[in-house]
Amino acid sequence: MEQKPKSYMNSYLAGFLLGLVLLASFFITGRGLGASGAAKSVVIETIGSISPEYAEAHPFYASFFAEGDGRPMRNWLVFLTFGVLGGAFFSGFMSGRAGLKIDKGPRISNTSRLIFAVAGGILFGLGSQFGRGCTSGAALSGMAVLSTAGFVTMMAIFGTGFVIAYFFRKLWIN
Amino acid sequence: MGPLIPQGFVNPDLNLFFAFVIGLGFGYVLEQGGFSNSKKLAGVFYGYDFVVLRVFFTAAITAAIGLLLMSYLGLIEYDMLYINPTFLWSAIVGGVIMGFGFILGGYCPGTSMVGAVIGKIDAMFFVIGMLIGIFIFGSFYDTFMPLYHAADLGSLMVYDSLGIGRDVFVVALTLIALAAFIITRKIENNVNGITDAPKGLFHRSYTAPFAILLALAFLVLFLPDSPSGKWFEKDAKALLEEAAAGKQYISTEEVAYKLLHPTENDLVLVDLRSSDAYSRFSLPAAVNIPLADILKNTSKQRLESSKGKLVLYSYSSTDADQAWLLLRRNGFDNVQVLEGGLNGFFAHFFNEKAGETEKDQANLFSERFKTRAEDAFKTGEAAQKINAKASPVTTIVDIVPPPPGKGGC
Numbered sequence: 088m089e090q091k092p093k094s095y096m097n098s099y100l101a102g103f104l105l106g107l108v109l110l111a112s113f114f115i116t117g118r119g120l121g122a123s124g125a126a127k128s129v130v131i132e133t134i135g136s137i138s139p140e141y142a143e144a145h146p147f148y149a150s151f152f153a154e155g156d157g158r159p160m161r162n163w164l165v166f167l168t169f170g171v172l173g174g175a176f177f178s179g180f181m182s183g184r185a186g187l188k189i190d191k192g193p194r195i196s197n198t199s200r201l202i203f204a205v206a207g208g209i210l211f212g213l214g215s216q217f218g219r220g221c222t223s224g225a226a227l228s229g230m231a232v233l234s235t236a237g238f239v240t241m242m243a244i245f246g247t248g249f250v251i252a253y254f255f256r257k258l259w260i261n
Numbered sequence: 262m263g264p265l266i267p268q269g270f271v272n273p274d275l276n277l278f279f280a281f282v283i284g285l286g287f288g289y290v291l292e293q294g295g296f297s298n299s300k301k302l303a304g305v306f307y308g309y310d311f312v313v314l315r316v317f318f319t320a321a322i323t324a325a326i327g328l329l330l331m332s333y334l335g336l337i338e339y340d341m342l343y344i345n346p347t348f349l350w351s352a353i354v355g356g357v358i359m360g361f362g363f364i365l366g367g368y369c370p371g372t373s374m375v376g377a378v379i380g381k382i383d384a385m386f387f388v389i390g391m392l393i394g395i396f397i398f399g400s401f402y403d404t405f406m407p408l409y410h411a412a413d414l415g416s417l418m419v420y421d422s423l424g425i426g427r428d429v430f431v432v433a434l435t436l437i438a439l440a441a442f443i444i445t446r447k448i449e450n451n452v453n454g455i456t457d458a459p460k461g462l463f464h465r466s467y468t469a470p471f472a473i474l475l476a477l478a479f480l481v482l483f484l485p486d487s488p489s490g491k492w493f494e495k496d497a498k499a500l501l502e503e504a505a506a507g508k509q510y511i512s513t514e515e516v517a518y519k520l521l522h523p524t525e526n527d528l529v530l531v532d533l534r535s536s537d538a539y540s541r542f543s544l545p546a547a548v549n550i551p552l553a554d555i556l557k558n559t560s561k562q563r564l565e566s567s568k569g570k571l572v573l574y575s576y577s578s579t580d581a582d583q584a585w586l587l588l589r590r591n592g593f594d595n596v597q598v599l600e601g602g603l604n605g606f607f608a609h610f611f612n613e614k615a616g617e618t619e620k621d622q623a624n625l626f627s628e629r630f631k632t633r634a635e636d637a638f639k640t641g642e643a644a645q646k647i648n649a650k651a652s653p654v655t656t657i658v659d660i661v662p663p664p665p666g667k668g669g670c
Contacts, residue, residue: 207366
């Protein structure tokens with residue numbers, strides 16, 4: 088990139104706008120935002136097309152194919168995520184932030200960063216199923232409707248993060 | 262009014278289109294806020310960058326207060342919003358696992374997609390890991406089941422869990438967030454070694470959001486119980502005048518005529534009595550919505566979906582008058598009340614005519630008359646039997662317009 092990336096938006100303004108997007112979502116569709124749901128649809132669709140027998144035999148997959156005309160990709164959260172990809176790409180491209188890059192702490196190599204990224208992804212994928220949604224679906228949307236689940240999930244995620252941060256400081260700081 | 266799609270204001274087929282549009286906004290704001298950068302995201306745990314906390318808290322409070330205000334103004338039906346159910350243990354275990362995932366991976370699902378699409382390689386690897394994680398959950402679904410479904414508390418609200426009022430909770434949450442904004446700025450400056458930062462509690466970067474959020478939170482707290490009028494409500498005074506002039510009534514003759522001439526029938530009869538009474542007898546093709554249920558969403562939807570003029574009735578017209586006021590006030594324009602109610606209807610026709618009708622009809626009529634008489638004595642209508650006034654509409658099956666009589670209950 089020749090041009091210097093633009094700086095990020097003021098955090099409070101970004102938060103306010105994100106709140107308005109969330110509000111619009113509730114006003115139009117009656118539900119909040121979500122991201123892990125789309126990943127779940129991808130997994131289910133993939134397993135369903137690779138091995139329909141396996142999917143049929145497993146309750147986790149079978150229930151999905153039984154409802155919603157058996158098309159996990161024709162799903163609200165999947166289309167939301169298409170939008171997220173489009174909106175994020177537009178924003179990153181216009182602000183000169185698009186381009187291959189690895190963000191990491193100063194003390195670890197690219198390879199270890201990627202290994203930890205996969206590990207983190209696995210844990211988040213697993214955890215989001217238990218939590219019935221991730222940071223956006225369960226915590227943020229749940230807090231917006233003042234549900235206990237939203238606050239519990241939020242505190243569990245960030246509480247754990249603060250407790251264990253010290254042990255993993257090598258990943259992020261000097 | 263809202264939510265638009267569940268309430269049927271917007272075609273459900275547009276659901277996916279709206280999902281895409283909302284997603285565009287979601288992705289744009291996340292990227293602009295700096296959520297495509299795992300180093301920035303992880304900063305919240307090490308004190309060098311609290312962007313996650315600021316954006317997250319501000320967004321949650323904006324949406325929470327916004328929903329309450331919209332609900333207050335009648336713009337959104339809070340009961341129809343999706344409240345994620347609380348499965349306590351599953352939520353805690355899931356949250357803890359996600360906390361580990363956050364520290365190790367530096368992303369959460371939404372932000373990893375934002376990062377991946379603008380070329381962050383670590384984000385792409387995170388996404389791959391996430392798919393694997395979901396697959397693992399699916400594979401061990403049977404093992405996880407008991408935990409996944411343990412401690413189902415339903416759609417529990419956080420202020421109920423804490424045992425405090427909803428509005429008080431919102432103000433408290435806002436104050437906690439504002440305190441967190443102040444403290445984290447101090448920490449951030451310390452960690453990053455910024456020594457020339459302005460002293461003092463307030464900083465202009467958050468004066469405006471402070472003021473707005475706090476003002477709105479207090480607005481929620483101090484608003485009276487319910488607004489004097491919602492956007493869709495009819496003016497109470499105008500309704501009173503209509504009611505005083507008796508404009509809400511439709512004559513028994515008109516109703517009877519239309520019932521007998523289906524091609525000219527533009528009426529939808531609404532029986533306001535209990536479902537027991539309705540199942541014993543009712544007028545042909547009437548729908549049953551007990552008065553107590555008249556303002557329920559399901560009832561409103563049923564009434565909204567019916568084409569034609571709504572005609573309300575009960576035994577007399579008292580219940581129907583009440584329902585008429587409620588429906589008119591809630592924005593239904595095409596509503597009338599059957600004058601005299603069921604009692605009036607039967608009194609009007611059967612008393613004078615039982616003798617003239619054909620045999621099988623006569624049986625039917627006497628059957629109905631017995632029921633009616635029973636009801637008439639119970640409601641006391643029989644005691645004040647009067648004659649009906651002559652009506653301009655000449656009627657049904659060469660009935661001579663009956664003598665004048667009875668007005669309501």
